[in-house]
Amino acid sequence: MHILLTTQVRQPVDQVWAGFNRTLFDRLSPPFPPVDVVRFDGCLTGDVVQLRLNFLVFRQEWTSHIVDQQTTADEIYFVDQGTKLPFFLAYWHHRHRLLRDSSGGTRIVDDITFRTPYRLTDYLLYPVMWLQFAYRKPIYRRIFGSPVK
Structure with a gap:
């Protein structure tokens, strides 16, 4: 399954990139399930992020x-690849893209590909996953500034 969400913000790419840190990561976590960050190295190639998801009656490790992490004249991106996933996910690939906008702002793109163990559950989980990442849009705008209209 593929999710592609774009959020326009006012700050330039370099400032947005500087803000991609543990504090932002904590703010982007949705209210459910609560997430305990076990390890957060950062957003550079070789870094590791370990989470514990608390579903109240059970916990799952992620x-x-x-x-990969690259910087070009037009974008900065990094890719997180799931290596230990909760039981309901079989594959996770999330490309975080920060695209330079002609207005001087940035387009933040969450480009996510995921699979569950079964095709049917891919479709059942899709709206939940979409909501988890759509939740980030107002947070990005609050932190990095809403674009001028």
């Missing part, structure tokens, strides 16, 4: 490795 580990992602940052497998």
Whole structure:
């Protein structure tokens, strides 16, 4: 399954990139399930992020490795690849893109590909995953500034 969400913000790419840190990560976590950050190295190639998801009656571990990070004239991106996933996910690939906008702002793109163990559950989980990441849009705008209209 593929999710692609774009959020326009006012700050330039370099400032937005500087803000991609543990504080932002904590703010982007949705209210459910609560997330305990076990390890957060950062957003550079080789970094590791380990999470513990608390579903009240059980917990699940999630580990992602940052497998790529590049900076070009037009964008900065990094890719987190799930290596240890909750039971309901079989595959996770999330490309975080910060695209330079002609207005001087940035387009933040969450480009996510995921699979569950079964095709049917891919479709059942899709709206939940979409909502988890759509939740980030107003947070990005609050932190990095809403674009001028």
